[in-house]
Amino acid sequence: MCTLSYPVTNSRTTIDKGHMPTIPPRAEMEQAYRRSDASYDGVFFLGVRTTGVFCRPSCGARKPRPRNVEYFATPHDALIAGYRPCKRCQPMVAIGQPPAWVGRLLAEVERDPTRRLTDAHIRSFGIDPARARRFFQKNHGMTFQAYSRSRRLGKALEQIRRGERLDDVALGYGYDSHSGFRDAFARTFGGPPGRGRATKCIKVSWIESPLGPLIAGATDESLVLLEFTERRMLETQFATLRRHFKRPIVPGENRILLQARRELGQYFAGELKKFSVPIDFPGSEFQQRVWKGLLKIPYGKTMSYEDLAGKIREPRSQRAVGHTNGLNRIAVIIPCHRVINKNGELGGYGGGLWRKQALLELERGERTY
Numbered sequence: 001m002c003t004l005s006y007p008v009t010n011s012r013t014t015i016d017k018g019h020m021p022t023i024p025p026r027a028e029m030e031q032a033y034r035r036s037d038a039s040y041d042g043v044f045f046l047g048v049r050t051t052g053v054f055c056r057p058s059c060g061a062r063k064p065r066p067r068n069v070e071y072f073a074t075p076h077d078a079l080i081a082g083y084r085p086c087k088r089c090q091p092m093v094a095i096g097q098p099p100a101w102v103g104r105l106l107a108e109v110e111r112d113p114t115r116r117l118t119d120a121h122i123r124s125f126g127i128d129p130a131r132a133r134r135f136f137q138k139n140h141g142m143t144f145q146a147y148s149r150s151r152r153l154g155k156a157l158e159q160i161r162r163g164e165r166l167d168d169v170a171l172g173y174g175y176d177s178h179s180g181f182r183d184a185f186a187r188t189f190g191g192p193p194g195r196g197r198a199t200k201c202i203k204v205s206w207i208e209s210p211l212g213p214l215i216a217g218a219t220d221e222s223l224v225l226l227e228f229t230e231r232r233m234l235e236t237q238f239a240t241l242r243r244h245f246k247r248p249i250v251p252g253e254n255r256i257l258l259q260a261r262r263e264l265g266q267y268f269a270g271e272l273k274k275f276s277v278p279i280d281f282p283g284s285e286f287q288q289r290v291w292k293g294l295l296k297i298p299y300g301k302t303m304s305y306e307d308l309a310g311k312i313r314e315p316r317s318q319r320a321v322g323h324t325n326g327l328n329r330i331a332v333i334i335p336c337h338r339v340i341n342k343n344g345e346l347g348g349y350g351g352g353l354w355r356k357q358a359l360l361e362l363e364r365g366e367r368t369y
Ligand SMILES: [Zn+2]
Pocket: 054, 055, 056, 059, 060, 061, 086, 087, 088, 089, 090
Protein backbone atom coordinates (compact mmCIF):
# COMPACT_ATOMS: atom_id res chain seq x y z
CA MET A 1 0.00 0.00 0.00
CA CYS A 2 1.70 3.13 1.18
CA THR A 3 0.47 4.81 -1.92
CA LEU A 4 0.93 8.26 -0.54
CA SER A 5 3.48 9.35 1.97
CA TYR A 6 4.74 12.86 1.87
CA PRO A 7 7.29 14.64 3.96
CA VAL A 8 5.19 17.75 3.99
CA THR A 9 1.56 17.56 4.98
CA ASN A 10 -0.42 20.49 3.85
CA SER A 11 -4.06 20.13 3.08
CA ARG A 12 -3.77 22.56 0.21
CA THR A 13 -0.92 20.71 -1.43
CA THR A 14 -2.15 19.23 -4.63
CA ILE A 15 -0.79 15.79 -5.05
CA ASP A 16 -0.99 13.85 -8.24
CA LYS A 17 -2.69 10.69 -7.18
CA GLY A 18 -2.81 9.34 -10.67
CA HIS A 19 -6.31 10.77 -10.94
CA MET A 20 -7.49 8.30 -8.35
CA PRO A 21 -10.56 9.44 -6.49
CA THR A 22 -9.76 10.03 -2.84
CA ILE A 23 -11.87 9.57 0.24
CA PRO A 24 -11.97 11.44 3.54
CA PRO A 25 -10.13 10.15 6.61
CA ARG A 26 -11.69 7.03 8.05
CA ALA A 27 -12.77 8.71 11.29
CA GLU A 28 -14.67 11.30 9.30
CA MET A 29 -16.36 8.63 7.19
CA GLU A 30 -17.25 6.62 10.28
CA GLN A 31 -18.88 9.65 11.79
CA ALA A 32 -20.72 10.55 8.59
CA TYR A 33 -21.99 6.99 8.28
CA ARG A 34 -23.01 6.80 11.93
CA ARG A 35 -25.13 9.91 11.40
CA SER A 36 -26.40 8.72 8.00
CA ASP A 37 -25.17 12.08 6.72
CA ALA A 38 -26.56 12.47 3.22
CA SER A 39 -24.12 15.26 2.44
CA TYR A 40 -21.49 12.55 2.03
CA ASP A 41 -23.51 10.62 -0.54
CA GLY A 42 -21.36 10.21 -3.61
CA VAL A 43 -18.23 11.19 -1.65
CA PHE A 44 -17.64 7.67 -0.46
CA PHE A 45 -19.31 4.29 -0.31
CA LEU A 46 -19.08 1.62 2.30
CA GLY A 47 -19.18 -2.14 2.20
CA VAL A 48 -20.52 -4.24 5.04
CA ARG A 49 -18.35 -7.34 5.32
CA THR A 50 -20.93 -9.41 7.15
CA THR A 51 -23.64 -8.95 4.53
CA GLY A 52 -21.60 -8.37 1.36
CA VAL A 53 -23.68 -5.31 0.60
CA PHE A 54 -22.40 -1.82 -0.17
CA CYS A 55 -24.24 1.38 0.67
CA ARG A 56 -24.14 5.11 0.44
CA PRO A 57 -23.44 6.94 3.73
CA SER A 58 -27.07 7.99 4.21
CA CYS A 59 -28.39 4.42 4.12
CA GLY A 60 -31.08 3.90 6.72
CA ALA A 61 -30.40 0.20 7.20
CA ARG A 62 -29.18 -1.02 10.58
CA LYS A 63 -25.54 -0.07 11.17
CA PRO A 64 -23.00 -2.85 11.42
CA ARG A 65 -20.08 -2.79 13.84
CA PRO A 66 -17.45 -0.35 12.60
CA ARG A 67 -14.85 -3.07 12.17
CA ASN A 68 -17.09 -4.79 9.65
CA VAL A 69 -17.19 -1.73 7.44
CA GLU A 70 -14.87 -1.13 4.51
CA TYR A 71 -14.81 2.22 2.69
CA PHE A 72 -14.56 2.87 -1.03
CA ALA A 73 -14.19 5.90 -3.24
CA THR A 74 -16.42 4.62 -6.02
CA PRO A 75 -19.08 1.98 -6.58
CA HIS A 76 -16.65 0.37 -9.01
CA ASP A 77 -14.17 -0.25 -6.19
CA ALA A 78 -16.89 -1.78 -4.04
CA LEU A 79 -18.05 -4.01 -6.88
CA ILE A 80 -14.55 -5.26 -7.61
CA ALA A 81 -14.21 -6.03 -3.93
CA GLY A 82 -17.18 -8.36 -4.29
CA TYR A 83 -19.95 -6.25 -2.77
CA ARG A 84 -23.42 -5.96 -4.25
CA PRO A 85 -25.43 -2.76 -4.17
CA CYS A 86 -27.81 -2.32 -1.24
CA LYS A 87 -31.45 -2.61 -2.26
CA ARG A 88 -32.47 -0.02 0.26
CA CYS A 89 -30.17 2.92 -0.51
CA GLN A 90 -29.30 1.92 -4.09
CA PRO A 91 -25.75 3.25 -4.17
CA MET A 92 -25.45 2.69 -7.90
CA VAL A 93 -28.16 5.15 -8.61
CA ALA A 94 -26.99 8.73 -8.89
CA ILE A 95 -28.10 11.11 -6.20
CA GLY A 96 -31.55 12.48 -6.81
CA GLN A 97 -34.46 10.78 -8.43
CA PRO A 98 -33.15 7.98 -10.63
CA PRO A 99 -35.02 7.05 -13.75
CA ALA A 100 -37.18 4.03 -13.01
CA TRP A 101 -35.61 2.02 -15.81
CA VAL A 102 -32.20 2.19 -14.11
CA GLY A 103 -33.63 0.62 -11.00
CA ARG A 104 -35.26 -2.04 -13.17
CA LEU A 105 -32.01 -2.80 -14.94
CA LEU A 106 -30.07 -3.10 -11.69
CA ALA A 107 -32.76 -5.35 -10.28
CA GLU A 108 -32.33 -7.59 -13.32
CA VAL A 109 -28.59 -7.81 -12.68
CA GLU A 110 -29.12 -8.68 -9.04
CA ARG A 111 -31.68 -11.35 -9.85
CA ASP A 112 -28.71 -13.32 -11.10
CA PRO A 113 -25.43 -11.43 -11.06
CA THR A 114 -23.63 -14.34 -12.67
CA ARG A 115 -25.63 -14.02 -15.86
CA ARG A 116 -24.21 -12.13 -18.78
CA LEU A 117 -26.74 -9.58 -20.01
CA THR A 118 -26.46 -8.88 -23.69
CA ASP A 119 -27.93 -5.95 -25.55
CA ALA A 120 -30.74 -8.28 -26.59
CA HIS A 121 -31.55 -8.99 -22.94
CA ILE A 122 -31.55 -5.30 -22.16
CA ARG A 123 -33.85 -4.62 -25.07
CA SER A 124 -36.18 -7.36 -23.87
CA PHE A 125 -36.65 -5.40 -20.63
CA GLY A 126 -37.84 -2.50 -22.77
CA ILE A 127 -34.62 -0.55 -22.27
CA ASP A 128 -32.47 0.92 -25.00
CA PRO A 129 -28.93 -0.49 -24.60
CA ALA A 130 -27.33 2.70 -25.93
CA ARG A 131 -29.21 4.76 -23.39
CA ALA A 132 -28.11 2.40 -20.62
CA ARG A 133 -24.51 2.76 -21.78
CA ARG A 134 -24.70 6.54 -21.77
CA PHE A 135 -26.41 6.71 -18.40
CA PHE A 136 -23.87 4.48 -16.73
CA GLN A 137 -21.00 6.24 -18.40
CA LYS A 138 -22.22 9.61 -17.26
CA ASN A 139 -23.28 8.68 -13.75
CA HIS A 140 -20.83 6.00 -12.82
CA GLY A 141 -17.94 6.53 -15.19
CA MET A 142 -18.41 3.09 -16.69
CA THR A 143 -20.66 1.41 -19.19
CA PHE A 144 -23.46 -0.84 -18.07
CA GLN A 145 -21.51 -3.78 -19.47
CA ALA A 146 -18.53 -2.75 -17.38
CA TYR A 147 -20.81 -2.57 -14.37
CA SER A 148 -22.14 -6.08 -14.80
CA ARG A 149 -18.65 -7.34 -15.60
CA SER A 150 -17.36 -5.78 -12.38
CA ARG A 151 -20.22 -7.35 -10.50
CA ARG A 152 -19.48 -10.79 -11.98
CA LEU A 153 -15.78 -10.40 -11.47
CA GLY A 154 -16.30 -9.28 -7.90
CA LYS A 155 -18.30 -12.45 -7.32
CA ALA A 156 -15.59 -14.52 -8.93
CA LEU A 157 -12.88 -12.86 -6.87
CA GLU A 158 -14.84 -13.60 -3.73
CA GLN A 159 -14.75 -17.25 -4.67
CA ILE A 160 -11.09 -17.17 -5.49
CA ARG A 161 -10.58 -15.56 -2.14
CA ARG A 162 -12.40 -18.44 -0.52
CA GLY A 163 -10.08 -20.79 -2.33
CA GLU A 164 -12.45 -22.36 -4.82
CA ARG A 165 -10.95 -23.79 -7.94
CA LEU A 166 -10.43 -21.43 -10.79
CA ASP A 167 -12.20 -23.68 -13.29
CA ASP A 168 -15.30 -23.86 -11.11
CA VAL A 169 -15.22 -20.13 -10.69
CA ALA A 170 -14.96 -19.46 -14.38
CA LEU A 171 -17.66 -21.94 -15.30
CA GLY A 172 -20.02 -21.10 -12.47
CA TYR A 173 -20.08 -17.39 -12.98
CA GLY A 174 -21.61 -16.46 -16.25
CA TYR A 175 -18.50 -16.88 -18.28
CA ASP A 176 -19.69 -19.37 -20.81
CA SER A 177 -16.13 -20.15 -21.65
CA HIS A 178 -12.86 -19.67 -19.91
CA SER A 179 -11.98 -17.10 -22.47
CA GLY A 180 -14.79 -14.83 -21.26
CA PHE A 181 -13.46 -15.01 -17.76
CA ARG A 182 -9.92 -14.53 -18.98
CA ASP A 183 -10.94 -11.41 -20.87
CA ALA A 184 -12.77 -9.92 -17.91
CA PHE A 185 -9.91 -10.77 -15.64
CA ALA A 186 -7.39 -9.36 -18.08
CA ARG A 187 -9.28 -6.09 -18.37
CA THR A 188 -9.32 -5.67 -14.63
CA PHE A 189 -6.10 -7.27 -13.56
CA GLY A 190 -4.11 -7.35 -16.72
CA GLY A 191 -3.35 -11.02 -16.90
CA PRO A 192 -5.28 -14.06 -17.99
CA PRO A 193 -6.08 -16.46 -15.16
CA GLY A 194 -5.03 -20.02 -15.65
CA ARG A 195 -2.70 -19.48 -18.51
CA GLY A 196 0.87 -19.67 -17.46
CA ARG A 197 0.18 -21.99 -14.59
CA ALA A 198 2.89 -24.12 -16.08
CA THR A 199 5.00 -21.17 -17.09
CA LYS A 200 6.20 -18.38 -14.87
CA CYS A 201 3.53 -16.11 -13.48
CA ILE A 202 2.65 -13.92 -10.56
CA LYS A 203 0.08 -15.51 -8.26
CA VAL A 204 -2.24 -13.26 -6.33
CA SER A 205 -4.20 -14.06 -3.24
CA TRP A 206 -5.77 -12.42 -0.21
CA ILE A 207 -4.26 -12.38 3.24
CA GLU A 208 -6.56 -11.53 6.11
CA SER A 209 -5.17 -9.25 8.79
CA PRO A 210 -6.56 -7.46 11.83
CA LEU A 211 -6.27 -4.24 9.82
CA GLY A 212 -8.29 -5.59 6.94
CA PRO A 213 -7.40 -7.87 4.08
CA LEU A 214 -4.22 -7.48 2.09
CA ILE A 215 -3.76 -8.51 -1.48
CA ALA A 216 -0.50 -10.32 -2.05
CA GLY A 217 1.32 -11.23 -5.23
CA ALA A 218 4.29 -13.53 -5.60
CA THR A 219 6.38 -15.21 -8.22
CA ASP A 220 7.68 -18.68 -7.43
CA GLU A 221 10.77 -16.96 -6.06
CA SER A 222 9.61 -13.91 -4.14
CA LEU A 223 6.85 -11.70 -2.86
CA VAL A 224 6.31 -8.76 -5.21
CA LEU A 225 3.11 -7.18 -3.93
CA LEU A 226 1.47 -6.63 -0.58
CA GLU A 227 -1.21 -3.98 -0.35
CA PHE A 228 -4.07 -3.20 1.91
CA THR A 229 -6.98 -3.68 -0.39
CA GLU A 230 -7.56 -0.12 -1.51
CA ARG A 231 -8.51 -1.85 -4.65
CA ARG A 232 -8.63 1.23 -6.78
CA MET A 233 -4.83 1.11 -6.70
CA LEU A 234 -4.64 -2.43 -7.90
CA GLU A 235 -4.86 -1.75 -11.58
CA THR A 236 -1.94 0.68 -11.31
CA GLN A 237 0.12 -1.67 -9.20
CA PHE A 238 -0.57 -4.61 -11.45
CA ALA A 239 0.42 -2.56 -14.46
CA THR A 240 3.75 -1.75 -12.80
CA LEU A 241 4.32 -5.38 -11.91
CA ARG A 242 3.53 -6.47 -15.44
CA ARG A 243 5.98 -3.95 -16.81
CA HIS A 244 8.75 -5.14 -14.52
CA PHE A 245 8.16 -8.87 -14.59
CA LYS A 246 6.51 -9.43 -17.97
CA ARG A 247 4.52 -12.30 -16.53
CA PRO A 248 0.80 -12.99 -16.38
CA ILE A 249 -0.92 -12.24 -13.09
CA VAL A 250 -3.26 -15.01 -12.00
CA PRO A 251 -5.20 -15.84 -8.87
CA GLY A 252 -3.64 -18.66 -6.92
CA GLU A 253 -1.32 -19.75 -4.18
CA ASN A 254 2.30 -20.71 -3.99
CA ARG A 255 4.95 -21.42 -1.43
CA ILE A 256 5.94 -17.77 -1.13
CA LEU A 257 2.37 -16.61 -0.49
CA LEU A 258 1.95 -19.28 2.17
CA GLN A 259 5.14 -18.12 3.85
CA ALA A 260 4.04 -14.47 3.68
CA ARG A 261 0.66 -15.37 5.18
CA ARG A 262 2.28 -17.30 8.01
CA GLU A 263 4.79 -14.56 8.79
CA LEU A 264 2.18 -11.80 8.69
CA GLY A 265 0.06 -13.81 11.12
CA GLN A 266 3.03 -13.97 13.47
CA TYR A 267 3.80 -10.28 12.94
CA PHE A 268 0.29 -9.20 13.87
CA ALA A 269 0.41 -11.50 16.87
CA GLY A 270 3.51 -9.58 17.97
CA GLU A 271 5.66 -12.69 17.60
CA LEU A 272 7.73 -11.75 14.57
CA LYS A 273 9.96 -8.74 14.18
CA LYS A 274 11.90 -9.61 11.09
CA PHE A 275 10.39 -11.08 7.96
CA SER A 276 12.30 -13.71 6.07
CA VAL A 277 9.99 -14.25 3.10
CA PRO A 278 12.02 -13.31 0.00
CA ILE A 279 10.91 -10.07 -1.61
CA ASP A 280 11.59 -8.50 -4.96
CA PHE A 281 10.98 -4.82 -5.61
CA PRO A 282 12.30 -3.73 -8.97
CA GLY A 283 12.44 0.00 -9.63
CA SER A 284 14.82 2.76 -10.58
CA GLU A 285 18.19 2.96 -8.88
CA PHE A 286 16.89 5.78 -6.69
CA GLN A 287 13.74 3.87 -5.74
CA GLN A 288 15.79 0.82 -4.82
CA ARG A 289 17.97 2.89 -2.53
CA VAL A 290 14.94 4.38 -0.78
CA TRP A 291 13.24 1.02 -0.33
CA LYS A 292 16.43 -0.62 0.88
CA GLY A 293 16.81 2.32 3.28
CA LEU A 294 13.34 1.55 4.64
CA LEU A 295 14.28 -2.06 5.25
CA LYS A 296 17.06 -0.89 7.55
CA ILE A 297 14.71 0.91 9.94
CA PRO A 298 14.37 -1.48 12.86
CA TYR A 299 11.09 -2.85 14.14
CA GLY A 300 9.47 -0.50 16.62
CA LYS A 301 11.54 2.49 15.51
CA THR A 302 10.63 5.44 13.32
CA MET A 303 12.66 7.76 11.15
CA SER A 304 11.87 11.14 9.63
CA TYR A 305 11.78 11.69 5.88
CA GLU A 306 14.75 14.03 6.33
CA ASP A 307 16.82 11.42 8.13
CA LEU A 308 15.95 8.79 5.57
CA ALA A 309 17.05 11.15 2.80
CA GLY A 310 20.31 11.72 4.67
CA LYS A 311 20.84 8.01 5.25
CA ILE A 312 20.70 7.27 1.57
CA ARG A 313 22.92 10.29 0.86
CA GLU A 314 20.25 12.33 -0.84
CA PRO A 315 19.81 15.01 1.78
CA ARG A 316 18.25 17.41 -0.69
CA SER A 317 15.77 14.90 -2.07
CA GLN A 318 13.41 14.70 0.87
CA ARG A 319 10.38 15.16 -1.26
CA ALA A 320 11.41 12.56 -3.81
CA VAL A 321 12.23 10.22 -0.95
CA GLY A 322 8.78 10.79 0.50
CA HIS A 323 7.17 10.19 -2.85
CA THR A 324 9.14 6.98 -3.43
CA ASN A 325 8.25 5.85 0.06
CA GLY A 326 4.66 6.18 -1.07
CA LEU A 327 5.25 4.01 -4.12
CA ASN A 328 6.29 1.07 -1.98
CA ARG A 329 4.51 -2.04 -3.26
CA ILE A 330 5.22 -4.30 -0.30
CA ALA A 331 3.42 -2.79 2.67
CA VAL A 332 4.34 -3.78 6.22
CA ILE A 333 7.35 -5.86 5.14
CA ILE A 334 9.08 -2.88 3.54
CA PRO A 335 8.17 -0.70 6.50
CA CYS A 336 7.22 2.60 4.91
CA HIS A 337 4.92 3.05 7.91
CA ARG A 338 8.04 3.69 10.01
CA VAL A 339 8.74 6.99 8.28
CA ILE A 340 7.09 9.95 9.95
CA ASN A 341 7.36 13.72 9.96
CA LYS A 342 10.23 15.38 11.77
CA ASN A 343 7.85 16.96 14.27
CA GLY A 344 6.59 13.53 15.26
CA GLU A 345 3.35 13.71 13.30
CA LEU A 346 2.48 10.64 11.36
CA GLY A 347 2.82 12.11 7.87
CA GLY A 348 0.95 10.19 5.22
CA TYR A 349 0.04 6.62 4.55
CA GLY A 350 -1.75 5.27 1.50
CA GLY A 351 -3.39 2.54 3.55
CA GLY A 352 -4.92 5.21 5.78
CA LEU A 353 -3.33 6.92 8.76
CA TRP A 354 -5.29 4.77 11.18
CA ARG A 355 -3.42 1.76 9.82
CA LYS A 356 -0.05 3.49 10.12
CA GLN A 357 -0.89 4.38 13.69
CA ALA A 358 -1.98 0.82 14.42
CA LEU A 359 1.19 -0.69 12.93
CA LEU A 360 3.41 1.64 14.95
CA GLU A 361 1.47 0.90 18.13
CA LEU A 362 1.69 -2.81 17.47
CA GLU A 363 5.45 -2.56 17.07
CA ARG A 364 5.80 -0.52 20.24
CA GLY A 365 3.86 -3.17 22.12
CA GLU A 366 0.99 -0.77 22.78
CA ARG A 367 -1.53 -2.78 20.84
CA THR A 368 -2.26 -6.46 20.59
CA TYR A 369 -4.29 -8.55 18.21
ZN1 LIG B 1 -27.84 0.66 2.01
